[in-house]
Amino acid sequence: MTAPLSPLSLGVNGRRVEVLAAPGRRLSEVLRADLGLTGTKVGCDAGDCGACTVLIDGAPRCACLTPLAQAAGREVLTVEGLDAAGFAPLKAAFLRHGAAQCGICTPGMLMAAAALLATNPRPAPAEAEAALGGVLCRCTGYRAIIAAVCDAHRRPLPGIPPAPGRAVGARLERLDGRPKVDGTESFGADLIPEGALLVRAVRSPHHAARFAFGDLAGWAARHGVRVFTAADIPGRNAFGTIPAFADQPALAEREVRLRGEAVALVAGEPAVVEALDLAAFPVTWEPLEPVLDPAPALAGGRTVLPLRPGNVLTRGRVARGDPEAALAAAARVAEVEVVTSFVEHAYIEPEAGVAWMEGETLVIRACTQAPVMDREETAKVLGLPEARVRIIPSATGGGFGSKLDLSLQPLIGLVALKTGRPARMVYTRAESMASTTKRHPARMRARIGADAGGRITGMLFEGVFDTGPYASWGPTVATRVPVHASGPYAVPAYRAETVAVHTNGAIGGAFRGFGVPQAAVVQETLFDDLALALGIDRLEFRRRNALRDGVPTVCGQVLRGVGIGACLDALVPHWRRALAEAERFNAQAQAQAQAPGQGLRRGVGVASCWYGCGNTALPNPSTIRLGITREGRIRLHQGATDIGQGANTVIAQIAADALGLPISRIDLVGPDTALTPDCGKTSASRQTFITGKAAMLAGQALRRQILALTNRGEAARIELEDGCLVVSDGQGAARIRLAALPEAGHGCVLLAEETYDPPTEPLDADGQGAPYAVYGWGAQMAEVEVDLALGTVRVLRITAAHDVGRAVNPLLAEGQIEGGIAQGLGMALMEEFLPGRTENLHDYLIPTAGDIPEIRPILLEVPDPEGPMGAKGLGEHVLIPTAPAILNAIRHASGARITRLPALPHRVRAAIREAAG
C-alpha cells in the first residue's frame, strides 16, 4: 500500500520550494521535470558522468543518485543559481577559455568547480583536476576547463571586438556560448511539452534472435498504454545514411540482429510508462547463434542480413604501381597485424527528442548532426512526403559521427503521427550505448618497404572492418581507408584493400576519422620498425617521406598546399628536447638499484595524419543564405549543425569578413529544415571548408549587390549605421536607407544565397582520381611514462602541430585539437566496447580530467588554394595521430610493441615481457 504523497520542502537556489513527488525520486528528475530547472543534465543516471552535479549544502553530489527525500530540508544549488551565488566570473572564464564546446557537461563542471572555488579561490591545476575528476567531458579534453577554473579569480577587461574584415583569425569566444554556461541551452531532453506522451522502446537482449509477439492489445489495454510495432510503420521500414545501402529497420521485423535493437514502442502517460517493467512485455525470443567475428562471417558463416549473402557489405581498393616488386627490392620490409576494438562515441547526451504535429506537418526536435538527412529518411520510413516533415535540431550534446544516423526520429515520429499527440523519448545510457553506432573494429595487416636511404618504396595493406548487422557508414569506411592508409607520405607503389563485413556485433558507423585512425596505427607502427631497422631518427624518417606539392598521392592526385612537411618541421625542436629529457630520466631510473623489469621509463613517439575534407569523390554541397534586414541586422541562415565544434562561430566569422561588416551585427538563424537551406551533414570535417566557402561566396555576393546599388568599386568600405548602409571610398559616402528597400525575401531587404560543392573526380577501379578537393595535415608527438612492472601508461605531454590552412578561430581550433587528442588517448589506452558487457560508463572507460596530459597545440597556416580564405578542415584530423604517437612512445620507453588496442595495462605488461624475450 502506498500512502498519498505529502509535499517535501527544500531550498533551491535560495528559494524555498514544496515538491509533490515520490521521496525516492531522483533529485535530477525532480529538478528537471517538476521544477523546470533543466540546466542540470542527465548523462547516465548512474554516477558515472557527473553531468547532474549539484551542490547540496555546498557539497557536490550527483543529483541522479540523490533521492528527493535526502535533499528535503537542505539547500540545493544548481547552475541556474550560480550568478546569484557569486559565480558569474567562473562562467565568464569558461567562455573566455573555450571551456564549453557542446555544453552538455558544462553545468556539472561549473558546479564541481564552484564547490572548489568556494573554499579555494585560486586553485592550482592539480587541485582543479581532482575537483573535476567526477565530471566527464567528451569534447574539450579538459585542459581548457581546468585553465578556466584556475583563471576564474581574474577579472580581465572586456576584449576589443575585431574590426570589420578582421573577424577571421581572431580568438573569438563562441557566439553561441552564453546559454551553455547559463544552463539555458536546450538539448534533446530539455523540452518537456505539457501533455506529451512518453515513449520507451522494447529492445533485444540477444545479439541475434527470432521473435514473436504475444497478446499486445491485451497488454496495452491492461497498462493503459499504446504499443507500436513494425506492422504500424506506414512507409519503407529501412533507413540508412547512404541511400543505396539503406537496410536498417526502425523497428525490427521477426528477427533482431544486434543487442539493443528495438522491436516495439510503448507510449502513454509519463507516470505510467516510466513505471512499466518492460521485461514483462509480451514477446518471446528464439535466440540464434550470433556471428560475432568477421573471420567466420566471411568464411561461410550464417548470413546476418538476407540482403547480403556472404556477409560482405562493401570492399574498397586503391592500387598504384607494383607494390610486390617494390617490396621484393626493398632494403628493409616491416610487417604487422593490428587489431582494434569497437569504440563508443560516449557523448554525454544520450539521444533524446520530441515530435509533434503542426497541422499536417510532423515536427521533430531532437539532437542530430544531419537535419536534412533526418528529414529524408524519416519521411521515407513514415510514408510522408518530405515537405510534411520538419526537423528542428535541438542543441546537441556531442555527436562525433554517431548522431549522423537516425535513432529515435522515426520512433517518436511514428507515435506523434499515429496518436496526434506530442511524443517524447529519452534514451537511457545503456540503450544509447547498445543501439547506436560505434567505431569499426579492424583487423589490419600491412607490409611496408624502404630503400637503404630510408625512402618508402612500397606498401601493401589489407583491412577487415566489422560493420555490424547494418550498413550505416560501413561503405564510407571501406572507401576512406584505402585512400588514407599510406598516411601523408609519398608511397610510389601501393595496394590497399578493405572489406566491411556484417556481424551481429554493434553497428559500425561514423566516428571521427571513418576508419583512418585505425589504419594510421598500422602505418605508423611500421614506420618506427623501418626507422629503427635502418638506424634513422624516427622523425627524420617521416620528414624524408612526407608528401609535397606536386608529388602524387596513392590515388595519383597531385595536391597543392600540402602541409605535412611544415607540421613535421615544427616538431623538430620539441622532438630533440623530449628525446634528451627521456634519455636523462631513463639513465637515472636505471642507475637507481631497481631489479630488471622494474621502475618507470619514459619514451617519445611521433605520428602524422592527413585527411580529405568532405565526401569521398561524391557531391556534397552546402548552401548559405545571408541577408540584411530593414533594422540593419545581418541574418545568417546557417543550416550546419554546431555540435560543439564551433560552426556557428566560424561560419559567421567568414561571412562577416567576406561582406566587410562587423560580426557583432550578425544574427544566426537555424538550423531548421523549414528555415535554413541545406548545409549538409556535420561530418567529414567539411563544415569550415564547404559551408565556410558557401558563406564566403554569399558574403561576397551580398557585398557586390551593395556596391552595385551605390556604384562603388571593390575597395569601398561598407558600414551600418542608423538603419542605413553607408558605402564610402575616395568619392565620398553614399547611403542606402534600408527601410526604403523592397522586401527581398526571408524578412530581408538585401539577400544573397550561394552554394558551394567541392570539385572532386570519381575514383576508377584502382582508386585513382581526385577524391577530395582539400586535405588537412597534422603531426603529433607524445611523451609517456611507462610503469614497467604494472604496464600502466601515463601520457605526460602531447605536442600537436596542425596545418589548418587558415586558423579562422584559433581558440576553437585549439579546442578541437585538445578534444581530439583526448579521444585518441582513450582509443589508445582504455576504450573497448564489448556488446552486452560494457554498456555503461563505468565498464566502458573514457578519459577523465586526470588522464589528459599537457597539450601544446601548434597551428600552422599553409594556405589551401580551394578552401575559404585558405582554410582546411580539422575536426577529425586531430584524433588520427594521437593513438599511434602514444603507442610508438610506449615502445620507445619500454620496448613493448602494442598490436592490440586498447593498450590496457595487462596488454602492455604482456608486450613488455615479450619484448624482454
Add this chain to the structure above:
Amino acid sequence: MTDYLRPRTLDEALRLAAAGRVVPAAGCTDLFPATQAPALAGPILDLTGIEALRGIARGPGGWRIGALATWTEVARAALPPAFDGLRAAAREVGSVQIQNAGTVGGNLCNASPAADGVPCLLTLEAEVELASVRGTRRLPLPAFLTGPRQTARAADELLTAVVVPAAAGAGQGAFVKLGARRYLVISIAMVAARLEVADGRIARAAVAVGACSAVAARLPALEAALAGAPAGEAADRVVPDLVAPALAPISDVRADAAYRAEAAVELVRRALVRALPRQEAA
C-alpha cells in the same frame, strides 16, 4: 506503510526492518545505478535521518565508524597512521561526488569484490556491528562478507557501525589502487597493508588484496614470513608463492587473471614500502 521510510531513530528503523522486507538505503551510490527507473523501487528504508549512525569516534574498545560515515568524512577524520590506508582509499572511491554520498556501511553491505574499503578494513581487523529488534551482534569482517555481493546480514538486521579494535590502531597503514584511468575507476586490483615496526624489525604485518578473489583476502603466509624481518627488506620478501595461494583472480573486461596475479605481487610490494614508518622508508 508507505514505500519510502525515513525514520529518525535506530529503534524505529529496527522496528520497520522487522515489520517486513525493506531495502536499507544510505548514500544510494550502489542502489541507484542498479536501476534505470527514475525512482527507487520500494519499500525503501532510508537510514540517512538517523543521527546515531553517523560519526567516527574513539571509544574504550577502539574506533567506531558509524555505518553512515561517508568517504569524505573518513578522508577528513583525525585518525592515527594505522588508518592512513583507509583514508587514502576513501579519496580513491569514485569521485568527490561519490565520496560525499557513499558510506562505509553501504560499501560493506554491497559486498562488491572490488569494494575499496574492504582490504583496508581487513588489515585493521575490523568488526561489523549488526543490530535488529532481536539484539546486537558483532562479526569479524571476513565472517560478514560471505561471497561476491553476499553478506551474513539477516533481512531484519542493519549494519550500525564498523569497529576497529584498539590493538589494530597501531602501526602505519597504506593503500595502493590500480585502475585503467585516474578517477571514477573500479579497481583492477588493490592492496592494503599495515605494518607495526619495532627496533627496525616488523613486529606485525597485515596485508590484504582486493579484486583478485571473490572476497578481498588477507595474505596469512606472507604476513607470517614478514614477521621478524628487517623493515627495510619488507618488499624484497614478497614472492609470488606467498601471495598467489590466497587469491583466485578472474579475467574480466578490466584485465586478465594472469595479469591480476602478477600485479597483485607488485602492488603488495609497493603497499609495504608505503606502510614503512618514515625513517625506514628512506
